[in-house]
Amino acid sequence: MLGLITVVFLGTGCTEVGDPWLVSVDVDSSTTQIDFATSVVPIFQTYGCNGCHGGTAGLDLSSAAAVAAGGNNGPSVESCDASGSLLIARLANCSMPPGDGCLTPAELAIVSQWVDEGATETFVEGTCD
Numbered sequence: 001m002l003g004l005i006t007v008v009f010l011g012t013g014c015t016e017v018g019d020p021w022l023v024s025v026d027v028d029s030s031t032t033q034i035d036f037a038t039s040v041v042p043i044f045q046t047y048g049c050n051g052c053h054g055g056t057a058g059l060d061l062s063s064a065a066a067v068a069a070g071g072n073n074g075p076s077v078e079s080c081d082a083s084g085s086l087l088i089a090r091l092a093n094c095s096m097p098p099g100d101g102c103l104t105p106a107e108l109a110i111v112s113q114w115v116d117e118g119a120t121e122t123f124v125e126g127t128c129d
Contacts (some may be wrong), residue, residue, distance in 0.1 A: 033123030036064040043107045047097040050070035064121040077119045080128035082112035 034040065043126040044050055044061050059071030067087065070076045078084040087096075091111060094102040103111070118127030 011044050032113075034110060034117055035123060036114065036119075036121050039110055040064075040114050042112060043103065046107075047101050049097060049105070064119055068119055077115050079119045080116060082115040085115050088115060 044053075049061050053059045053071075058073070059076055060066035060069070067076055068079065070086075073086060076085065076087040082088045088108075088111065089095040091103050091108055116128065117123055120127060
């Protein structure tokens with residue numbers, strides 16, 4: 001079954017101030033589950049996130065458990081709720097990664113889907129039921 005993931009955030013950074021940032025990515029939602037190591041970690045590596053967030057800047061992005069534990073600003077993800085997760089908000093408004101980097105809509109959709117699926121190391125059916 002082909003589904004549509006839509007992520008909407010209000011923020012600044014990649015868009016005009018106050019404009020919603022809408023991401024729509026077609027995925028086969030019946031078979032696509034996000035694995036932290038093979039889908040999320042490569043995105044973090046592309047942007048050098050672990051350079052600061054490998055355990056030294058309060059938030060450790062090296063494992064799903066470390067991401068869930070959060071950092072200096074509290075929990076970084078709300079399991080099963082990307083729209084309520086600080087990590088997703090920071091990625092969506094391009095405040096992270098710092099500098100000129102900003103995740104592509106497809107990359108943001110992958111990380112968001114991972115959170116919506118429970119933010120675990122590997123997909124576990126029924127985690128967010």
